[in-house]
Amino acid sequence: MRIARALSLRLLYGLLSLLFISFVTFVAGEAAPGDAATIEAGEKASLADVQRIRHNMGLDRPWPIRYVEGLAKASHGDFGNSYTGTKEPVGDVIERTLPLTALLASLSIVLASAVGIVLGTISGVYRNKVPDRLILTLSTLGVTIPTFVLAPVLVYVFAVQLNQLPATWKYGTPGGVAYYLVLPVGILAARPAALIARLTRASMIESLQQEFIRTAIAKGVPRGRLYVRHALRNAILPVVTAIGTTFGVLLTGSFIIESAFNIPGLGQKTIEAIKSLDMPVVQACVFVTGALFILINTIVDMLLPLLDPRIRESQV
Amino acid sequence: MRRLLRDPLLVIGGLFLLALVLFAAFMPAIRTAQLRPPDDPRFDAVFSQIGKPFLAPGEKGATLGTDDIGRDVLARLAQGARVSLVVGVTVQIFALLLGMLMGVLGVFAPKWLRAPVLRLTDAMFAFPDILLAILLVATISPKALENVPIIRNWPDEWLGVVPVVVALGITAWPSIARLVRVQVASVKDREFVVAARAAGAPTGYLVVKHILPQVLPLILAVSMVEMAGTVLAESSLSFIGIGVQAPNPSWGNMINNARSGDITAHIPLLLLPCVLLSLTIFALNFVGDGLQALFDPKARQ
Numbered sequence: 001m002r003i004a005r006a007l008s009l010r011l012l013y014g015l016l017s018l019l020f021i022s023f024v025t026f027v028a029g030e031a032a033p034g035d036a037a038t039i040e041a042g043e044k045a046s047l048a049d050v051q052r053i054r055h056n057m058g059l060d061r062p063w064p065i066r067y068v069e070g071l072a073k074a075s076h077g078d079f080g081n082s083y084t085g086t087k088e089p090v091g092d093v094i095e096r097t098l099p100l101t102a103l104l105a106s107l108s109i110v111l112a113s114a115v116g117i118v119l120g121t122i123s124g125v126y127r128n129k130v131p132d133r134l135i136l137t138l139s140t141l142g143v144t145i146p147t148f149v150l151a152p153v154l155v156y157v158f159a160v161q162l163n164q165l166p167a168t169w170k171y172g173t174p175g176g177v178a179y180y181l182v183l184p185v186g187i188l189a190a191r192p193a194a195l196i197a198r199l200t201r202a203s204m205i206e207s208l209q210q211e212f213i214r215t216a217i218a219k220g221v222p223r224g225r226l227y228v229r230h231a232l233r234n235a236i237l238p239v240v241t242a243i244g245t246t247f248g249v250l251l252t253g254s255f256i257i258e259s260a261f262n263i264p265g266l267g268q269k270t271i272e273a274i275k276s277l278d279m280p281v282v283q284a285c286v287f288v289t290g291a292l293f294i295l296i297n298t299i300v301d302m303l304l305p306l307l308d309p310r311i312r313e314s315q316v
Numbered sequence: 317m318r319r320l321l322r323d324p325l326l327v328i329g330g331l332f333l334l335a336l337v338l339f340a341a342f343m344p345a346i347r348t349a350q351l352r353p354p355d356d357p358r359f360d361a362v363f364s365q366i367g368k369p370f371l372a373p374g375e376k377g378a379t380l381g382t383d384d385i386g387r388d389v390l391a392r393l394a395q396g397a398r399v400s401l402v403v404g405v406t407v408q409i410f411a412l413l414l415g416m417l418m419g420v421l422g423v424f425a426p427k428w429l430r431a432p433v434l435r436l437t438d439a440m441f442a443f444p445d446i447l448l449a450i451l452l453v454a455t456i457s458p459k460a461l462e463n464v465p466i467i468r469n470w471p472d473e474w475l476g477v478v479p480v481v482v483a484l485g486i487t488a489w490p491s492i493a494r495l496v497r498v499q500v501a502s503v504k505d506r507e508f509v510v511a512a513r514a515a516g517a518p519t520g521y522l523v524v525k526h527i528l529p530q531v532l533p534l535i536l537a538v539s540m541v542e543m544a545g546t547v548l549a550e551s552s553l554s555f556i557g558i559g560v561q562a563p564n565p566s567w568g569n570m571i572n573n574a575r576s577g578d579i580t581a582h583i584p585l586l587l588l589p590c591v592l593l594s595l596t597i598f599a600l601n602f603v604g605d606g607l608q609a610l611f612d613p614k615a616r617q
Contacts, residue, residue, distance in 0.1 A: 017442035028455040148555040149590040152575040248444035259556040274454040282454045
């Protein structure tokens with residue numbers, strides 16, 4: 001029963017965060033200049049025309065009504081129409097651009113977790129020795145060197161000098177999507193991997209100092225098994241939480257990577273929309289990205305008590 | 317002081333930042349004086365053309381070469397440093413003030429106010445930072461800024477920085493607020509505070525005179541590290557084209573400019589802002605971490 005309560009609390013918290021994000025994006029839309037009526041009326045319309053169209057579209061009703069209505073529509077994937085170009089429904093824009101960004105982000109998080117946990121474990125085991133120093137230096141570089149510095153420099157090295165990998169996204173060329181994703185995924189994963197490695201190291205060091213490890217050494221557990229089965233297993237929980245929060249780093253990083261590699265995903269669409277003052281698209285993209293972040297973190301939060309009996313017990 | 321000098325990274329980082337501040341403050345004026353043609357009083361080394369595009373470093377008086385429209389790279393790098401430092405410092409001052417207010421309210425305010433303050437601070441963490449900044453930059457229109465009294469008469473290049481500062485300021489305060497809350501709560505029940513309270517000190521006096529001075533050094537050190545994040549965020553926004561706008565240079569838009577052109581021919585144009593930005597972020601982190609270790613004995617172990 002306890003666990004059901006803990007899980008539903010976390011779910012509730014996730015829903016509240018989602019409401020908060022939706023409200024902030026709604027307020028941003030209210031504050032931005034122009035609305036759907038001014039776009040619909042066109043540039044030459046008189047003020048009276050705009051007022052009439054606004055009334056017909058129901059945009060002159062009080063904001064709480066419009067907010068709730070907007071929420072109800074958004075839950076069906078209806079985010080209104082874009083202000084620019086063919087005025088296509090924003091839902092379609094999201095549907096078209098989201099899969100690529102999701103692919104990019106999930107590949108990167110998998111790569112970052114794998115590299116981060118392995119390096120962090122090695123670093124923790126060889127604390128203050130040469131491998132540890134190397135990995136620490138590497139992770140400091142990974143955390144501090146900005147993504148958009150890494151991207152053009154690596155493009156210069158791999159795409160221009162060595163001529164091995166493509167510099168930007170092109171449709172319909174042989175080699176498939178994977179070929180184009182090598183550099184973006186690698187660069188996007190660098191920062192999360194460094195963060196995860198640092199955390200795994202700290203957590204491993206703490207775990208290796210505990211008494212059950214001494215007991216395990218005393219009874220002659222082989223080294224490899226000791227580190228992986230005993231120490232790492234105990235150290236992994238904070239790392240799992242961190243993977244959830246670094247997903248945020250990764251999502252925002254994807255805005256930069258998509259821009260740098262010209263990848264037609266959600267991030268690039270958002271930036272395009274900001275430049276053309278296309279507020280419905282901006283709102284929807286920000287909301288969807290934020291929702292994704294909350295979703296991942298809620299899932300991670302809900303996994304924790306399932307993974308660790310101690311957390312399960314301490315839940316009220 | 318001696319402990320301060322014992323940390324080499326802190327010293328190196330500090331010296332670098334000092335040099336950067338001097339570079340940002342004086343280099344644009346020095347270059348303007350050096351490169352000004354005798355007959356042009358409106359010449360400005362940051363914005364005016366000084367020669368052919370893509371001069372190599374050292375060629376024809378351009379110490380670090382010229383960019384794609386023949387402007388002096390050295391002067392533009394210095395102006396970029398100016399933008400980064402101004403944005404970083406303003407945003408952190410704003411974040412410190414708001415963060416301290418919210419953090420203290422989170423501990424001392426009456427319950428009806430405390431709960432919403434805590435919820436709001438926590439809720440802000442539901443937004444990945446840059447995402448919120450992107451939303452805010454999209455919302456703040458340059459037209460609206462023209463109606464704000466004080467900044468209306470600012471030169472264009474600084475008017476364009478305002479949305480970035482506002483957006484980053486609003487995203488930066490929650491982490492300071494959270495730190496202040498934890499620190500204030502831990503000092504709140506120490507003997508000297510209890511003694512002052514017993515002597516009849518009102519809460520406001522207690523916070524300003526006794527509690528904040530205790531926690532301030534650590535908070536300032538942390539805000540150095542946070543400033544690295546702000547500088548990075550400003551450059552990121554400028555890199556993707558929604559931060560500092562041309563013709564005003566920022567390291568972010570300089571990198572983007574160099575990258576979009578033919579990068580093989582003009583690799584210094586790409587590398588110089590990259591190196592300067594990375595070094596600045598390193599330096600801010602080193603100094604912030606070093607000071608934090610000095611001020612927080614517990615973290616030192």
